[in-house]
Amino acid sequence: DQQVKQNSPSLSVQEGRISILNCDYTNSMFDYFLWYKKYPAEGPTFLISISSIKDKNEDGRFTVFLNKSAKHLSLHIVPSQPGDSAVYFCAASPGTASKLTFGTGTRLQVTL
Amino acid sequence: ETGVTQTPRHLVMGMTNKKSLKCEQHLGHNAMYWYKQSAKKPLELMFVYNFKEQTENNSVPSRFSPECPNSSHLFLHLHTLQPEDSALYLCASSLGTSGVREQFFGPGTRLTVL
DSSP: OOSEEOOOSEEEEETTSOEEEEEEEOOTTOOEEEEEEEOTTSOOEEEEEEETTOSEEEETTEEEEEETTTTEEEEEESSOOGGGOEEEEEEEESSSGGGOEEOOOEEEEEEO | OOSEEEEOSEEEEOTTOEEEEEEEEOSOOSEEEEEEEOTTSOOEEEEEEETTEEEEEOSOOTTEEEEEEETTEEEEEEESOOGGGOEEEEEEEESOSSSOOOOEEOOOEEEEEO
16 A cells, blocks of 8 residues: 555756656645655655645745645655666655655656 | 765675675765665665664565675675576665655666576
8 A cells, every 4th residue: 555656767858958857646644745856866855845735845946745635745856867866755644754655756867 | 085985886796695785875874774676676675774773665675685884884795696687686775764855876786696
């Protein structure tokens, strides 16, 4: 039973355009959501997070949107750059840091 | 050294071998974690330690034995593993197990069991 789902295994976007990565969750107890980026041969790197009391959080080119009623969050990258090519993981937490539940990841390819 | 380090980066072992994975965090955190990432599966939490005490064991087989001598070091002792245990093993740390949620990961150990 996968509580965090990333239904798109891969996404290809042209440089300069917007990348939108999606994530759905089923557990209503999740109240904090995180995005991680992973390059090959490296561990996941924390990117941006959002609390359930907000519906948007922005950090430079990265914005995360949360739709609690739909149990859906998305990561927007604008503008996309070749260095953004990586696997992006969505994670959710129900109130303790020890309970991060991860999705399977979306591989983003930013083309020139 | 900065962040979270893991050694070795790659490990090949037979089913009868005994080996250990090491993790060290240089972030002043109090909580440390072991995760397993198998191909096309989400990261699976294995163990959680907070202030050296194990707070979570996610039904992990006993052939995986964690050890946390202090808040900066975490080991995963491996013995009589199976080929299906081949995976990327990731260590992470966080400030604690409540409050700040962000976990910081090491580069992982790619384990192959023959």
